[in-house]
Ligand code: SF4
């Protein structure tokens with residue numbers, strides 16, 4: 127068990143996250159995280175990531191720029207499973223707390239963990255938004271440093287236990303804790319790339335970024351082939367297909383959108 131100078135254990139935080147409902151959890155040290163692939167390259171590739179689902183345009187903030195809170199020393203990354211037979215975990219429903227059922231679960235784990243840290247451990251935490259341009263960070267990089275899995279050829283996190291069928295949330299801490307550490311896991315190496323082949327927009331079919339140009343080997347889609355702009359075309363089609371549905375247990379109606387998850391669902395990793 128690794129303790130920091132106040133005797134705080136990252137292992138205990140992970141244990142508590144799991145107890146509060148996360149399916150996976152880990153710790154990433156902020157100084158390490160600042161050097162991670164997405165944080166290194168995001169500003170340089172901002173012209174390719176602007177607009178659409180997952181990005182926002184905010185006046186005065188450069189696209190792809192990560193604004194780290196000065197007091198942040200480490201990050202706790204928590205995950206909840208989105209099982210293949212529960213697609214509704216991911217459906218966006220306007221009027222539903224958290225936007226999706228999966229996010230509502232993440233919020234519940236987050237608030238129990240925050241309460242425990244503050245009241246039992248006297249540890250200050252920092253809540254950050256989801257979007258980078260609003261003050262978020264690249265959660266998949268935090269998950270890699272936190273030992274949850276690796277970034278797959280589908281450009282999202284792949285975990286040994288659940289494949290990519292998880293969602294992440296990050297809480298920053300004002301405590302310096304070491305990263306749980308990268309795990310020895312790479313299911314993509316010899317895979318037939320089901321994730322890439324299934325994409326309706328062919329978002330992985332073209333080389334957009336090179337190691338020479340961007341000064342690092344780890345690039346979007348691992349090899350520099352992932353096009354967020356093409357993926358966004360699909361998200362826009364999904365949004366246009368949205369419809370009014372009943373919001374469970376409220377008697378109210380809300381607008382529901384079912385975004386594409388094909389590159390996540392096609393991955394065979396973690397299926398029993
Ligand atoms: S389908 Fe294969 S290549 Fe794609 S993320 Fe899964 S393991 Fe990696």
Ligand code: SF4
Pocket residue numbers: 324325326327328329356357358360361386387388389390
């Ligand atoms: S979410 Fe859908 S459109 Fe986007 S990259 Fe994956 S398979 Fe392609």
